[in-house]
Amino acid sequence: MDHLPASRILIRFVAACALAVAGLLATAVAATPATRTMRLDYFHTGDARTQHYAIDRIVIEPLPWPGNPARPIDDSNRGHNRFEVVDAQTGTVLFSRGFSTVFAEWRTTAEAAKLTRGFQESLRFPAPDRPVRVRLFERDTNNAFVPVWSIDVDPQAQDIQRGSLPSPLEPIAIRDNGPSAHKVDLLIIGDGYTAADADKFIADARRMSDYLFTVSPFRERAGDFNVWALMSPTPESGVSRPSTGDYHASELGTRYDIFGSERYVLALDNRALREIAQHAPYEFIEILVNNQTYGGGGIFGQFSTAAAGNDFANYLFVHEFGHHFAGLADEYYTSPVGYLTGTSQVEPWEPNVTALHDPKQLKWRHHVRAETPVPTPWPKAQFEARSREFQKQRVELRAQQRPESEMEALFRAELAYNEQLFAEAPHRDEVGAFEGANYEASGYFRPQMQCLMFDRSDAFCRVCRDAVEQIIDLYSGK
Incomplete structure (x- = not known):
């Protein structure tokens, strides 16, 4: 395990950052040929009854694909959605992953019955070397996956965004256990931390990730993880709590009071999140908010959040990461939430709850x-x-x-x-x-x-x- 000193400065000039990125590339891919990372950004719009999809852009990210080539197909059956990358000529599924979305939660709220909203979403996968079709699936009322959208992608297309400016942000290695292809890469991003809070963020990230690896089964599998930390400084400490009239600028759009729940914290600017995260190896993201007020959130396959200044911050980090990482359902039922699970009580896809029909x-x-x-x-x-x-x-x-x-x-x-x-x-x-x-x-x-x-x-x-x-x-x- 490699612990770097907390005093390392996060904000670097472009020239220095270029050297850091080169070092990350070497760590991420070791001696194996680098496969690029492709990201499909799209818009997901609709209301309680309808939904629509539209492509935003396709990006080749600056760092190689961090995933393990031995497990391209997701056989976990997790997530409200699933996507597949399919060879356009043969129909062979090259890659797949399950995930969930903020939109799926929002469309169960009272607001979704009255108006239409749009959300940004992304799909990340190993960049193909030939034309592919990306197919998106959603669970129906019986929790079976059905197709809802598809788009053809030619990796040679001229409109694919291939160049990215070097980031002035340097990822910090909290835990470095080896090449990314053989590890789970967790990226901790700070929001609501000023430049003067940089050392505090690193200390928070190290404290909570260290706690994660005291909880089974993360404790026994700690060697299978790399942990990185990255933050984009904000002008003021903290993120917004609209219910109390407390507002702060945030690149990620992170705030409390999501869907009217005072403790629910999400980042709503997905494009900004991906633009920052792409400069570190990652498969999972947890956003630490520099607030004391109890709160957090987790979306399977997207990200999770936790209030770093609360006495229950360690618990929040692990609980919300359980949603994001493993698709675990909330098992509590006496606290109010801002969205509904539905009344039909079909057998849930989440592995830790059941409708017990049989x-x-x-x-x-x-x-x-x-x-x-x-x-x-x-x-x-x-x-x-x-x-x-x-x-x-x-x-x-x-x-x-x-x-x-x-x-x-x-x-x-x-x-x-x-x-x-x-x-x-x-x-x-x-x-x-x-x-x-x-x-x-x-x-x-x-x-x-x-x-x-x-x-x-x-x-x-x-x-x-x-x-x-x-x-x-x-x-x-x-």
């Missing part, structure tokens, strides 16, 4: 002991009664704009209550099917009584650990 075919049944009842009893009524009290206090604290320390104390009290309640439950450490998950009190079930996708505890359940390992294997080529 208990005998439970998707994680290999973890369930024969004597464990399915559905599995747990102190649901007691949990819900106390949780409603906590949620009421939470709303009052935000309405009164109380200090964040009071919210953090409330969260600690809530977690302590859960730990005590669950400690006495008969099926405390068993895998089964515990009703209450996916933002719904009934109809959806989670694998274990407690998991960091359920509350602010510090460990994944066994099913979530399996799901994370499958994605590590996919990207590291195991």
Whole structure:
């Protein structure tokens, strides 16, 4: 592991940065021939009923493709969407990945029933050496993938953007475990950090990534990861919280109050995000926001965010990364959210929740002991009664704009209550099917009584650990 000093200056002049990029190229590809990285930027527009796609541009990024050539096909069946890169002549699928989008969440909001919005999205893949067709799929009401858009790409086309200016931003190696082709590359990007906050950002990135690798299965697989850090300084510290009238400039458009949820934080300028990220090797991105207020977000295959200054920042980093990295669903259901999961309760694609239509075919049944009842009893009524009290206090604290320390104390009290309640439950450490998950009190079930996708505890359940390992294997080529 290579730890570089935090005092290294992030902002470099172009000449110095050219040397840094050359060094990154050597690390990323070692002695193997470099495959370029192609990025298809497009617009995704629509409302609750309709959607449309339109190409924005095709870019050849400045750094080589960081992925493992041994695992070009995604067999995880994760994501609301999937894309394939297909040989135009033979129809052979050359590359595929599952992912989800901000648009898919937004179109379930009340706003989407009243107006049309557009979102920027990107698909990244190894640059082909021959004409290909990029095919985009979306899950239908039965969660089966159906085609929704396709576009032909000729890698020799004159309108492909091939030149990029050297970046004045130098990626910092937080963990360098070897060539990118054989590692999962995680890029941590800072937002809301001024130039004077550069050392603070590096310290935050190192602290939270170090914590990530204390949590199983990341702990056992730490050698399969590289971690990079990169930030574009902002004029003021912090990102915007519109609900409190607090606004700050951000290149990435990162802010709180997404979809009306005071704790939901996303970056909405995808083009700007990709323009910054392309100067570091990456497959996954986590954005650290320089705020104390509790908040974060995660979109599978896109990015995740976490408030770096909160007492629960380590938890936020891992929880939101679980969404982004492995497509894990939220297992909690008593906190309000700004979008809906739907009322039909089809079997979810997410690996850690189920609608339990057929208990005998439970998707994680290999973890369930024969004597464990399915559905599995747990102190649901007691949990819900106390949780409603906590949620009421939470709303009052935000309405009164109380200090964040009071919210953090409330969260600690809530977690302590859960730990005590669950400690006495008969099926405390068993895998089964515990009703209450996916933002719904009934109809959806989670694998274990407690998991960091359920509350602010510090460990994944066994099913979530399996799901994370499958994605590590996919990207590291195991």
